[in-house]
Amino acid sequence: MDTSINMDPKCREKAPWEDVFHTGPGTTAGRYLRTFWHPVWVASLLKPGRSKPLKIMNEEFTLFRGEGGKAHLLDFRCRHRGTQLSTGWVEGDEIRCFYHGWKYGADGQCTEQPNEPKPFCERIKIRSYPVREYLGLIFAYIGEGEPPEFPLYPDWEKKVQASDYYMRECNYFQHMNNDLAHVPWVHGLRSGETVPLVSMEETEFGCQAVLPNGRVHIALFLMPNMAEITSVNVGRPPYDGRGGALFWRVPIDDASHYNFSVLSYPGSWTADGAAEKANHYVREILAGNLHIEDLRDGDMNILVNVADALAQCGQGAIYEDWDTENLSRHDGQVVMQRAMWFRELRAMLEGKPLKKWVRSKPPEAPPEQAALAVKEVGE
Ligand code: FES
Ligand SMILES: [Fe+2]
Numbered sequence: 001m002d003t004s005i006n007m008d009p010k011c012r013e014k015a016p017w018e019d020v021f022h023t024g025p026g027t028t029a030g031r032y033l034r035t036f037w038h039p040v041w042v043a044s045l046l047k048p049g050r051s052k053p054l055k056i057m058n059e060e061f062t063l064f065r066g067e068g069g070k071a072h073l074l075d076f077r078c079r080h081r082g083t084q085l086s087t088g089w090v091e092g093d094e095i096r097c098f099y100h101g102w103k104y105g106a107d108g109q110c111t112e113q114p115n116e117p118k119p120f121c122e123r124i125k126i127r128s129y130p131v132r133e134y135l136g137l138i139f140a141y142i143g144e145g146e147p148p149e150f151p152l153y154p155d156w157e158k159k160v161q162a163s164d165y166y167m168r169e170c171n172y173f174q175h176m177n178n179d180l181a182h183v184p185w186v187h188g189l190r191s192g193e194t195v196p197l198v199s200m201e202e203t204e205f206g207c208q209a210v211l212p213n214g215r216v217h218i219a220l221f222l223m224p225n226m227a228e229i230t231s232v233n234v235g236r237p238p239y240d241g242r243g244g245a246l247f248w249r250v251p252i253d254d255a256s257h258y259n260f261s262v263l264s265y266p267g268s269w270t271a272d273g274a275a276e277k278a279n280h281y282v283r284e285i286l287a288g289n290l291h292i293e294d295l296r297d298g299d300m301n302i303l304v305n306v307a308d309a310l311a312q313c314g315q316g317a318i319y320e321d322w323d324t325e326n327l328s329r330h331d332g333q334v335v336m337q338r339a340m341w342f343r344e345l346r347a348m349l350e351g352k353p354l355k356k357w358v359r360s361k362p363p364e365a366p367p368e369q370a371a372l373a374v375k376e377v378g379e
Contacts, residue, residue: 012323015342015346016028016345016349017342017345017346017348017349018342018345019320019345020173020338020341020342020345021171021173021254021318021320022254023057023058023172023251023254024057024058024059024253024254025057025058025059028345028348028349029341029345030057030058031143031348032224032344032345032348033057033224033225033251034057034142034143034144035143035148035354036141036143036148036224036225037132037139037140037141037147037148037150037151038056038139038140038142038225038248038250039137039138039139039165039248039250039258039260040054040056040061040063040073040138040139040140040250041054041063041137041138041165042136042137042138042163042164042165042260042270043071043133043136043137043138043163044136044163045270046063046064046065046071046138047065048065048066048067048068048069049065049066049067049090050064050065050090051063051064051065051085051086051087051088051090051095052064052086053076053084053086054073055252055253056140056142056250056251056252057142057250057251057252057253058251058253058254059076059142060076060077061073061074061075061076061129061140061142062074062075062076062084062085062086062095063086063138064086064090064095065090066090066092066093066094066106067090067091067092067093068092068093070093070106071131071133071138072093072095072106072128072131073128073129073130073131073140073142074095074104074106074108074126074127074128074129075108075126075127075128077126078097078099078102078104078126079102079110079124079125079126080097080099080100080102080113080124081099081100083097083098083099084098085097085098085104085126091103093105093106094106094111096112100114100115101113101114101115102114102124104126106128107125107128108125108126108127108128109121109122109124109125110122110124110125110126129141129142130147132150134150134152135153135156135157135160135163135246135262136160136162136163136262137163137260137262151358151359153246153359153362155362156246156262156264156362159244159264160262160263160264161243161263161264161265161266161267162261162262162263162265162266162267162268163260163261163262163263164260164261164262164263164267164268164269164270165258165259165260165261165269165270165275166258166259166269166270166274166275166278166279166305167252167256167257167258167259167275167279168256168257168258168259168279168309168312168313169255169256169279169282169283169309169313169317170255170256170257170309170312170313170315170316170317170318170319171251171254171255171257171317171318171319171320172225172249172250172251172257173319174312174313174315174319175249175257175259175308175312176221176225176227176249176337177334177337177338178227178308178312178333179330179331179333179334180195180198180209180217180219180330180333181195181330181331182308182311183195186307186308186310186311187304187307187308189292189293189296189307195330196211196212197212197329197330198210198211198212198217198332198333199332200332200333200335200336202336202340203220204357204358204359204360205220205222205223205357205358205359206220206221206222206223206226206337206340206357207220207221207333207336207337207340208220208221208363209332209333216363216364218230218231218244220363221333221337222357222359223340223341223344223355223357224341224344224357225248225249225250226246226247226248226249227246227247227249228244228245228246228247228359228363229244229245229247230244230363230364231243231244232244232245232265242265243263243264243265243267244263244264245261245262245263245264246261246262247259247260247261248260248261254317254318255317255318256317267301268301269301269305271301274299274301274302274305275305277302278302278305278306278309279309281295281302281306282306282309282310282313285306285310286310286313286314292306292307292310322338
């Protein structure tokens with residue numbers, strides 16, 4: 001493979017490791033992301049005996065919970081004549097196809113073919129994927145071979161108060177590649193506050209921003225697609241600085257992604273359809289039919305979500321033309337995240353060792369959010 005980079009900005013051909021946007025099977029970023037466990041659904045939203053179609057990184061799956069309560073993930077389609085398996089019936093820990101009743105076990109093995117005088121089940125098997133429930137989320141490993149060690153967050157086991165998700169209609173990397181300087185504008189709605197210039201450091205888990213007073217900023221980036229916020233504050237409950245959050249940005253396809261969250265305060269983006277309302281408002285604002293100022297005094301849950309989504313979706317569905325950007329001194333976090341991704345993708349393509357990311361201890365929570373010049377919420 002030719003891995004040279006043409007640095008002429010006018011006709012620069014991107015190096016293969018610069019494609020962090022496309023995550024379907026066989027893509028560079030897709031291969032990299034598939035070496036990690038990812039949340040794929042919220043545990044409480046999948047009842048025993050029910051199934052659900054799922055799309056993750058441009059691949060479709062069948063998620064179901066056996067009648068005994070165990071979650072399973074299988075291929076999307078029945079191997080007989082290809083109908084969508086999630087439309088069938090869960091029986092015990094197996095799922096029966098809606099079309100002609102073939103049945104599949106949790107390991108993907110076909111176990112029954114009702115109309116066949118001589119069933120040939122043993123020759124039919126679909127793929128099954130390792131699944132694990134943790135922190136109120138259903139995690140899956142959809143990569144090749146044996147899954148890596150499952151990452152644990154023991155401090156979160158004690159403090160989770162809500163596990164949640166929402167969908168955002170833009171590429172996942174736009175959400176991850178967020179910065180600190182957006183806060184007074186996006187969340188302060190033109191508050192007039194300025195943000196201090198931070199210095200970035202790479203860590204064992206990803207990277208963090210250090211404020212001029214030497215304190216680590218509350219928003220941390222965890223490789224490959226996570227963020228942690230040690231304090232969420234916009235001055236209104238429940239965002240009053242006491243709770244934190246852990247986030248995963250998981251691609252659905254290249255133009256949309258899920259945000260899975262665990263929160264250490266009671267909160268929900270899915271209750272009463274808040275996330276759907278937020279997406280509706282984002283579409284309306286982008287179309288010029290509304291302005292975010294129209295929502296200023298409304299529901300805080302919705303406003304927080306709309307505000308971040310508006311900035312990110314406003315960049316376009318897949319914002320990949322980084323050559324036309326004009327980055328400023330405050331874009332250190334943006335630059336560092338991209339550089340870490342490029343480095344890891346390049347190492348993977350060249351068969352070199354990859355960094356093993358770990359979060360061996362909880363980040364220090366700031367003693368008093370008010371002591372920080374920057375308020376943060378959402379992400
Ligand atoms: S398509 Fe599933 S049993 Fe026929
Ligand atoms: Fe934000």
